[in-house]
Amino acid sequence: MKHKRIEEAVMKVLMIAATLLIAFALGSILYSIVAKGFRYLSWDMISSLPKGGYYFGKEGGVLNAIIGSLYLALGATFLALIISVPTALYMNVFLRRNGKAVMAFRFFLDVLWGIPSIVYGAFGFTIMVAMGIRTSLLGGIVVVGVFVAPIMIRAMDEVLQRVPNGIREAAYSMGCTKTETAFRFFMRKAAPGVVTAILLSFGRAIGDAAVVLLTTGYTDFIPTSLNQQVATLPLAIFFQLGSPIEEVQGRAYASALILTIIILIISLSARLIGRVYKKNV
Numbered sequence: 001m002k003h004k005r006i007e008e009a010v011m012k013v014l015m016i017a018a019t020l021l022i023a024f025a026l027g028s029i030l031y032s033i034v035a036k037g038f039r040y041l042s043w044d045m046i047s048s049l050p051k052g053g054y055y056f057g058k059e060g061g062v063l064n065a066i067i068g069s070l071y072l073a074l075g076a077t078f079l080a081l082i083i084s085v086p087t088a089l090y091m092n093v094f095l096r097r098n099g100k101a102v103m104a105f106r107f108f109l110d111v112l113w114g115i116p117s118i119v120y121g122a123f124g125f126t127i128m129v130a131m132g133i134r135t136s137l138l139g140g141i142v143v144v145g146v147f148v149a150p151i152m153i154r155a156m157d158e159v160l161q162r163v164p165n166g167i168r169e170a171a172y173s174m175g176c177t178k179t180e181t182a183f184r185f186f187m188r189k190a191a192p193g194v195v196t197a198i199l200l201s202f203g204r205a206i207g208d209a210a211v212v213l214l215t216t217g218y219t220d221f222i223p224t225s226l227n228q229q230v231a232t233l234p235l236a237i238f239f240q241l242g243s244p245i246e247e248v249q250g251r252a253y254a255s256a257l258i259l260t261i262i263i264l265i266i267s268l269s270a271r272l273i274g275r276v277y278k279k280n281v
Helices: 002-040 043-047 063-094 099-114 117-130 137-160 165-173 178-189 191-207 210-215 233-241 246-280
Strands: none
Touching: 002 246, 043 063, 043 246, 063 099, 063 137, 063 178, 063 191, 063 233, 063 246, 099 137, 117 137, 117 210, 137 191, 137 210, 165 178, 178 191, 191 246, 210 233, 233 246
16 A cells, blocks of 8 residues: 555656646747747738848848748648548548558558658658659648648547447448448547647648758748749748848747747637537537
């Protein structure tokens, strides 16, 4: 009995320490971004394009990178969603009885999830060069979409696994096919978790720098077609941090603050949607 109390006390201390460590790390990151970037943040920076000499401390803003990041992340997330929904449903509705196949599928997805983004970028760049495709918004959407798809599939898979087996049996007893069961019952029950999976993938897509560095190029303008190069906030941060000019470095932290705010807004919106959905279901 004494050993159990000691074990529980040790585990409690470790959990509290881990929580405090995570909170400290998050607080430190946010403090660093706000302290170094807030004074450089202005409406002109958010609403205007870079002007001549912007990366040398001249006037302008990062509107091109903000719009470009949203274009890229939305396109990649939509592509990943098209891949992920049928895949996750197939694993949990059609392959559920074939345990070995599902386990192999999950292991394969976990391996893909663990591959560094720079590897996806290098692979995508190699394919683009071989096919004669130039760096562009389309190239970035395709490669980033493939990169975040395993993340989205596994997140949806974890949610769909928690759908009670009784729902499946009730659907079959009403004469529903597996496809009808998947989309009418499983997706409806798991909708809040699916929203979370989409959010997780969107955050990963909008914050990645390695893939876009090799596939999208960079431009001071907002793209008007999928074949044009596109700027993103991670690359804007990367290029500005490399400058020896203090003001340009400050703008890099301001860009990081903008990216953080965008992700925070999306996160809060997704949580709100999930709560509203749960109340109405």
